[in-house]
Amino acid sequence: MKNRVMQILLLAGLVSCQKNVDSLEVIAPQFSRPLSFISSDTLTENEMSADGRTYVTRKYWLTSASPVDEGSSVTVKMNTSNVAKGVSIAYSITGIDTSDITAGKLSGNFIIGSNGTDSLKYNLKADSKTEGTEVMKVTAKTITLSISVDDVSIADTTAVTPATSFTLAEIPYSDADFLAPFRGANTFYNSVQTAPIPDNSNAWSMDNEKRFTWSELQPTSAGVYNWSSFDAAVNSSIDKGQRFSFGIMPLESGSGTSQSVGGNLVCFPTYLHTAMQSESVKDWVAGGMWIPNWNSETYLSAWETFLKALADHINASSYKSISYKNVISRVGLLGFGNWGEWHTSGAGRGSQPSGAKATAATLKRIAKAHITAFPDYPLQNPVGAFASESYPEVAYYLLTAKNNWGEIGWSSYHLGSTATYYPGYAEQNAWTYNGVALKDLIMNKWKTAPIGGEPMNSQSEVTLNGLVFGDLERQVRLYHVSQFNNQTNYPSAPESTPNLRAASKACGYRLSIKGGSITGKTVTLNWSNSGIAPVYENWDVYLEVRNGSTVVWSGLASFKPKLFLPGTTSVNTTIGAVAAGTYSLYVIVKDPLGYRKPLPLANTSKQADGSYKIADVKI
Helix, strand or coil: CCCEEECCCCCCCCEEEEECCCCCCCCCCCCCCCCCEEECEEEEEEEEECCCCCEEEEEEEEEEECCEECCCEEEEEEEEECCCCCCEEEEEEECCCHHHEEECCCEEEEECCCCCEEEEEEEECCCCCCCCCEEEEEEECCEEEEEEEECHHHCCCCCCCCCEEEECCECCCCCCCCCCCCCEEEEECCCCCCCCCCCCCCCCCCEEEEEEEHHHHCCCCCCCCCCHHHHHHHHHHHHCCCEEEEEEECECCCCCCCEEECCEEECCCHHHHHHHHCCCCCCEEECCEEECCCCCHHHHHHHHHHHHHHHHHHHHCEECCEEHHHCEEEEECCCCCECCCCCCCCCCCCCCCCCCCCCHHHHHHHHHHHHHHCCCCCEEEEHHHHCCCCCHHHHHHHHHCECCCCECEEEEEEECCCCCCHHHHCCCCCCEECCEEHHHHHHHHHHCCCEEEEECCCCCCCEECCEECCCHHHHHHHHCCCEEEECCCCCCCCCHHHHHHHHHHHCCCCEEEEEEEEECCEEEEEEEECCCCCECCCCEEEEEEEECCEEEEEEECCCCCECCCCEEEEEEEECCCCCCCEEEEEEEEECCCCCCCCCCCCECCECCCCCEEEEEEEC
16 A cells, blocks of 8 residues: 555645535434534545545534534534544534533544444433523534534423425436536537547537637738637537637647748738837747747737737627627636747747847736736636746736636646646746745635646657556646646547546536525525535526426525535525415526526436426425
């Protein structure tokens, strides 16, 4: 068995606590007050092997009923995930003493069983004293559960309808994955996915992505644009019900959409090439391409003007009465380097004329142009912005900058690579700036902004222990990737497709309703995100009361999936005015833009309209 290194680093995101509400085992008190279920935060421990190849996440949380009355019984349950049978977990109880209980110990150990849980039962003594509410605090590891214990003399003995608890079946992780928005492999360049995901049906992903060369959209003249290829990609996405992400490349080796000047490709407008040829530092040729002087004021101003024109076009355009601005998902910050990936490999790296190497001020200005032009969309910069052709101050700027949407995510265009230098871009990044270790900002960025990328297309570079893409799923989990491009040039090997499917399934969120309860008109839903990242798009959760297929009441819940981190939470919604009768209760998660279909959950009770039946209820 390999030696394992336990890394419990809260700031690095390897140990975290999230609010958790789960199914509970309770014994009702002698009074008929409604049962309220509570949970501690969730402690998450991530364990890696010494070589960093194996990744296991263990979770711990406590649950119980609260409040409870003296003279009743209460069960405290230790819940775990990925914890072996027989593991001992010490606990202690404060806030009460031995005179308050007739059964149970105030300290000892939970012994985890084969179902991942262990429970402790306590009989609370009714001492006929007027003491007010006491708090029974159960602590195990670093989590604490506080249970309110009410004195019998002040307990509410009014007869009410007890809470009705329910659980919802979830799709087993071992099943084939299900398609969900901005999660898993997307389609790339409007193509049917090269690796059929989630199965052999060749279903279209709910997301599409494409890169364009600058000259494809602005071939020759200042202020003159050709949006036809951009529009065709957006329209194709609308036809398939997809959202569309894009980036603009100033360079692309072997581009079929560039122009030729003097026998060399130019991927930016020809007027800009002509203008730079008249400057003291000219654009120059490497790898059969014209490379711009990145620091040219003419170049930078033209870039800013172009991005604004593209943003104006998006805001003014529509197709089939659907506004483009509601279809755009993410924008890549691809304004520097070959393929826009913030490196000049294949584009004269290190051989540029004096004064043509991009400065820190230039790179920040290129990035800021995107932030200014696209204030309301998630942005993603290439991971190359954290590497040698960039600067610590530029990386720090990208890791702390915001637009109206929020912080800027990043993308890795070498996912699955086993090359030893790639970890230095992210998890082993050695840069610091303003006293901050940038690797911490990089590796925790997923909590506030999306992480994406592409699997590497070199078979030798993505082969681990004889398996093509053998390390892809581990890297997806390590970086908390939400989506990667399902591109056309994947290496072909028998294990490629299953490994790509496994990595796709691991991506992003996995949102579900674990269960809940109904007390009168108050509905409590226990939400879970068992994925590796939150939902980044904006969605609205609605609770609906239906009589057959007729919605007799609909209400917006306070729960917002956007940026709901992995873990669980409990949300209450009160049903409004409904005539007395028996109804069915549903949940449906809607796109407030009215573009996306309802968000799929990892529950099995999905209806044809995208809703999920919760329970039958009598009002």
